[in-house]
Amino acid sequence: MKGVRHYPGFLGMTVLCLVILYAPLAVVTAYSFNGSTSITTWGGFSLRWYVDVFTGPEATRFGQAAWNSLTLALMAATAATVIATAAALAMVKGGRFRGRAASFALINLPLMVPEIVTAVASLIFFTTIGLTTGYGTILIAHITFCIPFAYLPIAARLEGIEGHYEQAARDLYATRAQAFRLILLPLLAPGLASGWLLAFVISLDDFIITNIVKGAGMETLPTAIFGSVKQGIKPNIMAISTLMLAASVMFVTAAYLINRKGQKTP
């Protein structure tokens, strides 16, 4: 059995792949604990740059940016999940109806258009209708492009849920609303959780669209970091990067565990 699955060198390529993916992250994490003010020389282990992130000269700027990022991601992910759930119920359980194919194309539109094009198109739109760019326009843009990302795991989960469960509840005199709330929704929960998490991370990560529709004076964490990095990579940026890296790892682990738990139930 092992014979046909095994190809010499493939393990090497996998290791190479992982080294490429992790080396830059590992190096930045290591250097974020550098006690020196220079990024080139090693000045011993220290947490000074983490202290600097929270109390240093740029602390208020990054704090405000982090707050903006977090609130935007929470709202965008929640709104996108609600809209995507409604859409997924219609697409998966609604049977055949006219406009189904068009709806599918529309939901996935933000994935088809290159991000920079979406960014520019949004800016043109907001300017034309006279909306001042700022927090509001970022939120609208984030909700829009998060919908397909939330949709994918929710629809996939929904497709795996057989109709019998709901039907059995209906046979036992549950109302439609009860069957939905007590049967379908709990079964769908892992899909909702991964959809929400995916949308949350996508919103938190976004740079290109936010950078174009944010307007003057408004910053999210990525745009604030980008602004700093333009003047050179400073040690406090490495500390922030490491913190964000840790947050991402925590999120993926959470999503992974939720998914694994979800697979054990039907």
Next chain:
Amino acid sequence: MAGGDDTWRPLARPLLIPAWAVIGIFAAVPVFLMVVYSFLTKEFRGGVDWTFSLAAYDQFFVTRGLFGDEPAQVEWTYITIFARSIWQAAVCTVLCLLVGFPTAWFIATRPERSRGIWLFLVTIPYWVNLLIRTVSLKFLIRDNGPLNDSLMALGLIDSPLPLVNTNLAVQLGLFYSYLPFMVLPIYAAVERYNFALSEAAADLYASRWTTLCEIVLPVVRPGIVAGCILVFVPALGAFLAPDLLGGAKTFMIGSLIDEQFKGSQGNWPFGAAVSVILMTLVLIALILYARASARDGAREAGQ
């Protein structure tokens, strides 16, 4: 539930209204408006004047000398930027495939228990902020960064390799950014692959590599094509890797568009026109993809 049921069938359209409204108004209408803008007249200090003009496309394709009084000739500046972007995205796709396919194959052939861990390891970087990953890469490969330091300490090179601001650095950045996009769809395809086919080929004295080329690759092709599209399309319009790791000589489409919408130097109709041209290229790639997957689907149905 492909057939639908009584509870959900009548609700299908009402449930789609929010998605239609949000994506329709905030994604489809803006793209349409952008196409309109590309045919308008540029106004100083950014913005547009609502009179029809082909100036933006003219600026892209045609030059009439520095003062605009020479006979019209093909303008190569922007075509070169597009050609460079297409080349970079294509090379990136090939590199991702060369590393991504063996990785995906290796993971998919692990025992079920350890497979999850390998997949998890490949997925983590995909979830890490792209900006942070790009900055980290710049930190690693800069002139007196850890990579050059280690190579010099090992005595492999005498002076630092000037990597930053080169096409190579941008290439590395693109490769690094989009590699996970290649691994995941190929993994999904290999996981469904029926290894009895490989065994049958081996029984008939096909070598490992013959089996790979003649049996495996045609069967997992949909996954490979999907991975290529997922890498090529974002790489074509990439902004962060060329902007942070490149310089003036590595300018790509993403930066060209971005520049047109920044400050008073901008030219909105021109930026819109460049976006329209980029979108057309992506559309062509997607149509080719749809055709390829339709062919695969037809062949599978025929088996």
